[in-house]
Amino acid sequence: MPIVRTKGSTRNDHQLNKGIWADGESRAANPLAHTDGNEPGFNVVGKRMPLKDAYKKVTGEGVYADDMRLPGMLFARVLHATRPHAKIKRLDTSRAEALPGVRAVTIGADAPIRFGVLPVSQDETAMAVDKVIFAGEAVAAVAADSEEIAATACNLIEVEYEEMPAFLKPHDSLKKVASPEHQIHDKVDKNFPGTNIHKAVDQEFGDVTAAFKAARSTPSGTFMFEGVSHGFTEPHSVLAHWDADDRLFLYTPQQVPHYTHLALAKVLEMDLHRINVVRTMVGGGFGGKSDPFPHEVIACLLAKKTRRPVKLTMDREECFLVNRARHPSEIKMALAFDPQGKLIGMDSDALIDGGAAGSFGVVSTYYNGVLSNGPYYLPAFRYKGRRVYSNRPASGAMRGHGSVNPRHAMEVLVDMAAVELGLDPCELRLRNFLPEQCLTPFHKFRITSNGIREGLEEVMRLSDWKNKWGKLPYGRGIGVACSFFISGSALPIHWNKLPQSTVHLKIDMDGGIAVHSLAAEIGQGSDTVLAQMVAEVLGVNMDRIHVRSQETDLAPIDLGSYSSRVTFMAGNAAREAAEKIRADLAAAAARLTGQPAQYFDFAGEKLICRSKPNIAVTFMEALHEAQVDRGALCASGCYVSPPLGTEFKGSNAGLSPSYSFSAYICEVDVDPETGFVQPVHVWAAHDCGRALNPLAVEGQIEGSVHMGLGQALTETMRYRNGQLLNANFLDYKIPTPYETPEMDIVIVESIDPEGPFGAKECGEGGLAPIIPAVGNAIYDAVGVRLFEVPMTPDRVLRAIEEKKRAAK
Amino acid sequence: MSKKLLKLTVNGRAVEIACAPNQTLANALRDELNLTGTKIGCDMGTCGCCTVEVNGKAKLSCLTLAHECEGASITTIEGLxxxxxxxxxxxxxxxxxxxxxxxxxxxxxxxxxxxxxxxxxxxxxxxxxxxxxxxxxxxxxxxxxxxxxxxxxxxxxxxxxxxxxxxx
Known part of the structure; x- marks a missing residue:
């Protein structure tokens, strides 16, 4: 797999920075900025290596929550609502409680305090209180001696509903309700009282009307996106234990143990320090395990009642109903291009179906607009976003959060403009890319490193774009799309002054290096990447590094694994902690040798004097000298985003210390008889700064392509009357090996000036461009534009037939 | 449901376990033999996470009843x-x-x-x-x-x- 290094990456980026931050000379002095033009020879960073926990996973040794067994453990099952919107007239658990083997039953009234991942959307309860707001909501739960008994008991619980009008189409949620009780939640956007609008965003910058007046090409479309699911293979499973010391332990496959920790303390009215949230191995997250969940609270409630360990493992259908996946949406978007093909304006209107809870939705509503500010320079911007509550399972954050659907709309429109202007779609994109080292015009996103130009040029070359686009036979086509994504949200969702990431290191005389962090290893390799950075700084082998990233009791606070933040933020924290230890070890080496501390290089488990390479001490010698009169070496490193952005309401959304960029080309076969689309090959270039572990980077991009192809072609959550119809992997169609094409991954290394060792994100940004690349390839193949996603055979065929009819 | 005894060879070792007639092989391996390396992703034969070998053939252990395997030789991930x-x-x-x-x-x-x-x-x-x-x-x-x-x-x-x- 090729690695492309951008031209800018060898420059002294500290110096360049000074030109673009009008108010911020000091930022360029960030001590963590690393690139200095002299490429250091790295020993660990940049090397392909297996994930630190890979051997545990391939042998079956790895312990996921459902694999845990504690003495005296009980099993829980949940009773789910059968109506989308209804008052609970009667809830009788007496028959369930009387069943032999049942140890406890819990209902919504046991924990009426509201919670939610965002402080501004505290609208969830562990179980329904007084009314149910989606079919599938938890109504009651049972802990029993076996799962079978718990399930039987759930069936004995009697619920009487009084149905209310259900809001199942997002357009209905925009309207004023007939009666206040029809509001799904009483708190809605303050500008739209009496509706079911959760969040409204209206932003306009630059002269959009003038841009559209002056434009030569103004492609527009109304795009429909159905809901998709994360489809992680490990079902939700949690184990709660309220122990004899009156402390609560919750074992949970969480992407963000810290938010669960906060939510439990709130709902259960406990001091934080009495709760230990323990992350078990996470069998896939993709955003679907990043909310604090009702089922986590339920397990804790049952553990409190029984004072015994309670395990709650959900079945696949329940996982679909917990949802929190990508918002279904309807996006009306128009772009304006001048005669030279310069993008001069965007007008976008997004109606976003949030389902029955706020979740990350306020952020999603902003992202649907503001993440259109790249990778192209956009001088006039209008966005109207409405996220509405509906009586469906809650939408939330999913890989590429908030950027994926509008990205499809934008990239298809860019393609339409290219056709209208008679330009090659790649050429049109090349004319519009943001440069390196710039600020976007209004939201002031700070683009530090940017390798999109190199990326697009490389995939054009590899795919033989110039000889293929517009030249392939009918039924085969090639398409392109580009994207960008945040490398960690700069603003923490809890507005406090604590660091966003803290990492502790501890080295005792055994020479093992414990890395304590609460960044969650979810299969993406976060433990590995932190270990690599520490090993690199200290010049030691990877097997010395033991990452302990499980328990809130032991690990310092980290905002966890979402918004593509771990490599950048936890990585910078780990690096800073390691630098502190390095200074201690260098001082020890100086004492042992009489050479100045700053002369020591760390590599190969040795500290070697740079000017006199025959003078060296081993890592262990330096360590033991450093420990004299002191004991274990401990250090803490942390990361706080630099001040970014500008001052208007909502201006914090989309700010990130750095952005990744992607350029994808996809070739497809379209069967004009059936409408079936088969992706043939994908060339995917992703700028991740420096690839700290190229094997893992490729894995992230390949996985993103696969997941994006699912949304592009086959995946959709289907509902009838508010009931989810296809909550299983047979009817919810994730691409199999047959539908997954071969891929060429191009890693573009722009070497970010503030990323640890120059790294930025690679886990999410690579998803969005594949969907429009497929759409644009379908157009190249058969000449039809699809405005509905997924682009299923029936839709493709209908479009082909309509085109034929229109031609007659 | 009342459990019945069942004889199997699991990862080369003869074992005798008590399983309910409706217990799947996946659950028997995980719950009765503590072989939790075999995972249950969907419990309905759609994800393949629970694949084990029964007499050398790959089988979905969530769609196989434990008692169907009387006398069979089972290999799980731990057995490799x-x-x-x-x-x-x-x-x-x-x-x-x-x-x-x-x-x-x-x-x-x-x-x-x-x-x-x-x-x-x-x-x-x-x-x-x-x-x-x-x-x-x-x-x-x-x-x-x-x-x-x-x-x-x-x-x-x-x-x-x-x-x-x-x-x-």
Whole structure:
């Protein structure tokens, strides 16, 4: 797999920075900025290596929550609502409680305090209180001696509903309700009282009307996106234990143990320090395990009642109903291009179906607009976003959060403009890319490193774009799309002054290096990447590094694994902690040798004097000298985003210390008889700064392509009357090996000036461009534009037939 | 439901366990024998996470009743790792064929059964054989890499003729 290094990456980026931050000379002095033009020879960073926990996973040794067994453990099952919107007239658990083997039953009234991942959307309860707001909501739960008994008991619980009008189409949620009780939640956007609008965003910058007046090409479309699911293979499973010391332990496959920790303390009215949230191995997250969940609270409630360990493992259908996946949406978007093909304006209107809870939705509503500010320079911007509550399972954050659907709309429109202007779609994109080292015009996103130009040029070359686009036979086509994504949200969702990431290191005389962090290893390799950075700084082998990233009791606070933040933020924290230890070890080496501390290089488990390479001490010698009169070496490193952005309401959304960029080309076969689309090959270039572990980077991009192809072609959550119809992997169609094409991954290394060792994100940004690349390839193949996603055979065929009819 | 005794050979060891008539092999392995390396992803035969070998054939243990396996020889992911890691396991780790790891046991077991019959599979054969297993992390590419690497290592290790069909 090729690695492309951008031209800018060898420059002294500290110096360049000074030109673009009008108010911020000091930022360029960030001590963590690393690139200095002299490429250091790295020993660990940049090397392909297996994930630190890979051997545990391939042998079956790895312990996921459902694999845990504690003495005296009980099993829980949940009773789910059968109506989308209804008052609970009667809830009788007496028959369930009387069943032999049942140890406890819990209902919504046991924990009426509201919670939610965002402080501004505290609208969830562990179980329904007084009314149910989606079919599938938890109504009651049972802990029993076996799962079978718990399930039987759930069936004995009697619920009487009084149905209310259900809001199942997002357009209905925009309207004023007939009666206040029809509001799904009483708190809605303050500008739209009496509706079911959760969040409204209206932003306009630059002269959009003038841009559209002056434009030569103004492609527009109304795009429909159905809901998709994360489809992680490990079902939700949690184990709660309220122990004899009156402390609560919750074992949970969480992407963000810290938010669960906060939510439990709130709902259960406990001091934080009495709760230990323990992350078990996470069998896939993709955003679907990043909310604090009702089922986590339920397990804790049952553990409190029984004072015994309670395990709650959900079945696949329940996982679909917990949802929190990508918002279904309807996006009306128009772009304006001048005669030279310069993008001069965007007008976008997004109606976003949030389902029955706020979740990350306020952020999603902003992202649907503001993440259109790249990778192209956009001088006039209008966005109207409405996220509405509906009586469906809650939408939330999913890989590429908030950027994926509008990205499809934008990239298809860019393609339409290219056709209208008679330009090659790649050429049109090349004319519009943001440069390196710039600020976007209004939201002031700070683009530090940017390798999109190199990326697009490389995939054009590899795919033989110039000889293929517009030249392939009918039924085969090639398409392109580009994207960008945040490398960690700069603003923490809890507005406090604590660091966003803290990492502790501890080295005792055994020479093992414990890395304590609460960044969650979810299969993406976060433990590995932190270990690599520490090993690199200290010049030691990877097997010395033991990452302990499980328990809130032991690990310092980290905002966890979402918004593509771990490599950048936890990585910078780990690096800073390691630098502190390095200074201690260098001082020890100086004492042992009489050479100045700053002369020591760390590599190969040795500290070697740079000017006199025959003078060296081993890592262990330096360590033991450093420990004299002191004991274990401990250090803490942390990361706080630099001040970014500008001052208007909502201006914090989309700010990130750095952005990744992607350029994808996809070739497809379209069967004009059936409408079936088969992706043939994908060339995917992703700028991740420096690839700290190229094997893992490729894995992230390949996985993103696969997941994006699912949304592009086959995946959709289907509902009838508010009931989810296809909550299983047979009817919810994730691409199999047959539908997954071969891929060429191009890693573009722009070497970010503030990323640890120059790294930025690679886990999410690579998803969005594949969907429009497929759409644009379908157009190249058969000449039809699809405005509905997924682009299923029936839709493709209908479009082909309509085109034929229109031609007659 | 009342449990009945059941005799099996699991990972080369004869065991006798008590299982309910409706207990799946997946649950029996996990709950009665504590072999939790076998994962349950869907419990309805759609994801392949629970794949084990029953008499050398890959089977979905969530769709197999424990009592159907009376007298059978079962191999699970733990059985491949006796005293040393199997080349497939090593290759899945080192080629990046395992990210979150939840589907890995199923893929390794399915591949193990495949390589016993077909020591040198083509990419097309791999796609066909692995189509019943779901991986949400890797996009399958690195899984093919892993199986191909392990297959080549196994062929070098044991350059003998593949077992005759009657042995299966």
């Amino acid at each position: 790792n006796q005293y040393q890691m199997h080349p497939l396991q090593k290759a899945f780790a080192e080629c990046g064929g395992s990210q979150c790891g939840y589907c890995t046991a199923g893929f390794v077991m399915k591949s193990h059964a495949l390589l016993a019959e077909c020591p040198n599979p083509t990419r097309e054969q791999l796609k066909e054989e692995l189509a019943g297993n779901l991986c949400r992390c890797t996009g399958f590419i690195k899984i093919y890499d892993a199986v191909e690497r392990a297959a080549s290592e196994l062929r070098e290790k044991a350059p003998v003729e593949p077992a005759p069909a009657t042995a299966r």
